[in-house]
Amino acid sequence: MSKKKGRYYVALCLLAGTVTALLVSACSSGSQPGAADRTEQKESSTPPAPEPVELFIYGGRYVSEEGFMEAYGKYIQRKYPHIRFTVYGNKNAADIVSSGQPIDIFYADPIAYPRDVGQFGLAYDMSALIKEFKFDQSRLYPGPIQVMQDTFDKGVTGLPLSMRNVVLHYNKDLFDKFGVTPPRDGMTWDEVYELARKMTRTEGGVQYRGMDFSTHVIDYNQLSLGWIDSKTGRASVNNAQWNELIRNFGRFYQIPGNEVGTPQAKEIMDWNRFGVKGITAMEATTFYPATVTKDLFQMDYASLPAFSSKPGTGSQSPATYIGITSSAKHPKEAFRVIEYLLSDEFQTMLSRQGTISSLRNKAVNDVFGADVPELKGKNLKPVIPSQAAAPAPFSKWSGQTQASYWTPLLNVFTGEVDLNTGLRNMEESINKKVDELNAATR
Template identity: 35%
Template structure:
């Protein structure tokens, strides 16, 4: 009898233990049903804590060189979807009273500025707007290695004293290519151009294509002359980084000689202004045109054209000189720096840059997939030879002035050089004299800059 009672007690105890285990398993949410009283079958599920809505703010954006229409198309919908609490206020950058200097003078300072490297001194640093993003990069664990290093390093070298990060690179930036009018090649029985050609080959074709027929003068070659020098394969600056003089006289002479010969072909003379020369190809009477690759290009007046890789001067690095990207920067006066940084991160996201690339904008990140779809959704470029754009590697940005050297805006120095080339190409002077004049004018600009800082 005692033994029978002991067996009963053991059986009861085992049953209680089993029940407790079942209850514990249920409480732990086994099978994904949720905690007790919160499962899908619970008649009275506990209400979840609502996320507190973020306070609405305004962010002002000044993007010199970019229209409001372009900004809206590329960024606004994405940003509004991602940050519904942020109202983006567009500050016009064209027209009277809309320069960044005008806004700063009136005390209406934007939170985000887009600028380019050639004017960052006068349009950002000299205005006391500089803000170092490194703290925010660290806080958000933002991966800077995703960018093409030539654009990040070049900007840091240009703007910082101790490694400060004042901006992140944003498209557009521009490669160099040769455009050609296929109708003229057909008309004169010449084979089409191909990638990897040399300047000597292009020169021979330009000579053959330059002619007068039925009273119409056809030119074999024209160019946006700025692309020869500002975006050169040597990554050579106009003003020497360490001296107050023209950099590398002999290299500039080599470039001048290479290009001027095209304008010495009879009936292929350069136009009297660089603007006129740059617009000649659109008239339909020029066979080959050297210019930047640009998503803004309008060649709709030409029925049949394509492009190939830009030739590289013999002995130069086999790299394509590029027009640097813009840079997105935060002002130190902004009261919403973190939100501004979040917006910038989204503008530079892979998703946005992939869409940009499909529309013809070169990505600022290292992403071969983006380059492989470049221009596929662009009505201008979807059927063109897009391999020409990146046929060679992109050259590093031109070196900046050494620490302690007097700085002048790069576009001022480059304009002096281009004008000297025009004088030589027009036959007003020889190449050596043109370059010596460039050297003299650069020294004068440096002295002016020194006198302003005294």
């Protein structure tokens, strides 16, 4: 190739390259969307904001809208601003259902939840939603979930929102006053009985009591005893196991000075003698934070004493349940709320504030009470469910027959009847109520 032709060829190549570059530049700056166009395109691809949703909440007749919003609602709305709530306050579940009003989310204690959900046909199986949302229910304590499955035989009808645990509360000031070593973790009921005898005394004209109980020691008993046989649907209390249970607690009320049903102690199962008057040394009940007695005395905790037949076993750990009902208008949005309330994030906050988490998560449970100054330095280990008793069998009538056994049982504690007579009376009272309930549903 001649030099002239070579120079001409190079010039053509340079021109072609320049034209190509110009075309590419033109495409990128002219025919392609500019920055404003790209922003508009991106905004048009952003999913639209969710439509506003109103959820109807029922947490029992004493739960107000203000109370719900303070405890739960304001946190939920930070995560889901499109959700607003209407809370049924000062209403019974019966009134809500009979008026045809919906309930999207129902939450209540372990007696009211299955009772009302069952009585008013509100049971709703959340299994499909649990699968759709890939919700890992193994993170939760399994016992309360099993109770709901046994009760309704209808899948997952309730999830634990928070837990309870029966522990031994004691008045540290009284033990210091009388120079008696206070209770410790791992004691038996026999050991605590002797301690109660030591602490029951009269001094300075004041009758001090060694021990009081709440109804929870029976309802959530360590022997996992229910009061209705789930197979027969009849009462199941007149037996050796219930005899052991009631005999254990009844003996404390036979200690001179620690009786009940007297002018000095008319109420049988009474927190006030311990937590308000400060005259009882020990109280076995579900966890109360030390804030409630801070102006009266120093309170601390020990594990619930064990039965010799169930060494190391604590109470059953009942839950505050939460679930969707069959009348829900927005089950998916309701489940989003439940999913958030059972998240590590929200449960950690509850735990720090002194509410027992429903999660079997050590990191969550390790911060229990961290934001409560009055719990600093307290023995909080027994407060978190560890070796809990297995859930007692629960039938569809258990919640509605619970009150039926209390009057005859209290007659045993006051000494009006002997234990064997009391157990027979309990059984008759429960069966009478069962018959009434069965007749009403025919």
